[in-house]
Amino acid sequence: MLRYSTMETPAGPFTLVVAESGAVRASGFTTDVPGLIRLIHPSLRENTEPVDDVGAAQAAVRAYFDGDLTALDGIAVEQHTGGEFMAHAWLVMRDLKPGDPVTYSHYAELSGRPAAIRAAAAACARNAVALIVPCHRVLRTDGSLGGYRWGLPVKSWLLDHESAA
CATH class of the missing domain: 1.10.10.10 (Winged helix-like DNA-binding domain superfamily/Winged helix DNA-binding domain)
Structure with a gap:
């Protein structure tokens, strides 16, 4: 199951889509969750559910906008392409x-x-x-x-x- 949450940031609304492992599979400055899900490689798509907070990734995004520009460095991501x-x-x-x-x-x-x-x-x-x-x-x-x-x-x-x- 993928979890997603949208937060307000100084640059606009930001949505994170996160796997159960905590790895981010999609994120962007949008509230269009279906559009964001379409960016995920089909092999990594799962059912989704909204949550208030997706955990460490969301905390890192908050820290980034609060001035800790390296806060995102340790966040795991999962992307896939054929290349x-x-x-x-x-x-x-x-x-x-x-x-x-x-x-x-x-x-x-x-x-x-x-x-x-x-x-x-x-x-x-x-x-x-x-x-x-x-x-x-x-x-x-x-x-x-x-x-x-x-x-x-x-x-x-x-x-x-x-x-x-």
């Missing part, structure tokens, strides 16, 4: 530090495939665990924001929050 590069790229993404965003080309390089800029961008686009797997820390090659599933104002807010600390 080895994507899984590796998500692990690399978790190592991107707050306040130090990288470009898609640098992210591709960090992921071990410098020429795979589109694949690096796809890893960002297919990330179902926003904020915890910090795709918001990847920018266009010219330094502009690029895209973000949850909107550029949210991405901008997160980057400002991380650079102010």
Whole structure:
């Protein structure tokens, strides 16, 4: 059974979908739980139930917004794709530090495939665990924001929050 909870944050409503193990399978700046569930790989989907609090992941998100920018680092996530590069790229993404965003080309390089800029961008686009797997820390090659599933104002807010600390 997957549990989910939506909390208010300074960047907008944020929903976490968490497995019984405590691992986050999806998260995003939305109240659309069915839409968020669709981001989870079919092999990881289960029945869902709303709860007031999903535990450690929710506490870590609160701590992040309260200024502890490393609070999310220890939260387990479960994502799945058919590709080895994507899984590796998500692990690399978790190592991107707050306040130090990288470009898609640098992210591709960090992921071990410098020429795979589109694949690096796809890893960002297919990330179902926003904020915890910090795709918001990847920018266009010219330094502009690029895209973000949850909107550029949210991405901008997160980057400002991380650079102010």
